[in-house]
Amino acid sequence: SQQGEEDPQALSIQEGENATMNCSYKTSINNLQWYRQNSGRGLVHLILIRSNEREKHSGRLRVTLDTSKKSSSLLITASRAADTASYFCAPVRNDYKLSFGAGTTVTVRA
Amino acid sequence: NAGVTQTPKFQVLKTGQSMTLQCAQDMNHNSMYWYRQDPGMGLRLIYYSASEGTTDKGEVPNGYNVSRLNKREFSLRLESAAPSQTSVYFCASLTGADTQYFGPGTRLTVL
Numbered sequence A: 001s002q003q004g005e006e007d008p009q010a011l012s013i014q015e016g017e018n019a020t021m022n023c024s025y026k027t028s029i030n031n032l033q034w035y036r037q038n039s040g041r042g043l044v045h046l047i048l049i050r051s052n053e054r055e056k057h058s059g060r061l062r063v064t065l066d067t068s069k070k071s072s073s074l075l076i077t078a079s080r081a082a083d084t085a086s087y088f089c090a091p092v093r094n095d096y097k098l099s100f101g102a103g104t105t106v107t108v109r110a
Numbered sequence B: 001n002a003g004v005t006q007t008p009k010f011q012v013l014k015t016g017q018s019m020t021l022q023c024a025q026d027m028n029h030n031s032m033y034w035y036r037q038d039p040g041m042g043l044r045l046i047y048y049s050a051s052e053g054t055t056d057k058g059e060v061p062n063g064y065n066v067s068r069l070n071k072r073e074f075s076l077r078l079e080s081a082a083p084s085q086t087s088v089y090f091c092a093s094l095t096g097a098d099t100q101y102f103g104p105g106t107r108l109t110v111l
Helices: none
Strands: A006-009 A010-014 A019-024 A031-037 A043-050 A055-056 A060-064 A071-076 A085-092 A104-108 B004-005 B010-015 B019-027 B032-037 B043-051 B064-068 B074-078 B089-096 B100-102 B106-110
Touching: A006 A085, A010 A019, A019 A085, A019 A104, A019 B089, A031 A060, A031 A071, A043 A055, A043 A060, A043 A071, A043 B100, B004 B089, B010 B019, B019 B032, B019 B089, B019 B106, B032 B064, B032 B074, B043 B064, B043 B074, B074 B089
Parallel strands: A010 A104, B010 B106
Antiparallel strands: A006 A019, A019 A071, A031 A043, A031 A085, A055 A060, A060 A071, A085 A104, B004 B019, B019 B074, B032 B043, B032 B089, B064 B074, B089 B100, B089 B106
């Protein structure tokens, strides 16, 4: 299976702090994507990083990719209560089939 | 644009009953996907359709069938529901940017 494995499983931080979560995968990829899922809702795409990219930013999100270590990280800066959600990484091969791990559950405390 | 819509939102079935989950997208996407999500787990791919008229098995296809009725619609059928199929089912379509756009989900309970 090509699924990503997120670490840690759960993270609790204070509003305003940064949150970092990691993703590891097993085989070569075309790109890696991060998604957010609010409780009881569908997944929402956050950011895509291609295999030839090392770092990408989108607003308060920063994603890194190290293909030699088959790992990625997602950093959320200056967290807000609205960032409380589960975050999933999805390594993608050329067939565009996504496979998800169990995710990292982030709780932002006011 | 409504994006990806799924019906019904909730369903309770008895073991052995059949039902079809409906999914439609109005974004003119070619590829569509069905996933299931069990408590505390990520999504697992059941079936996908790379284009109208084609379907392929994903990770967990047993107990399910699909139909890509046209470019907009991709339905998932449970012929004889089992308690192990209690889950939340998500439909998604592939955007031109290689990301997936998800529907709101159908919460299915099989008693």
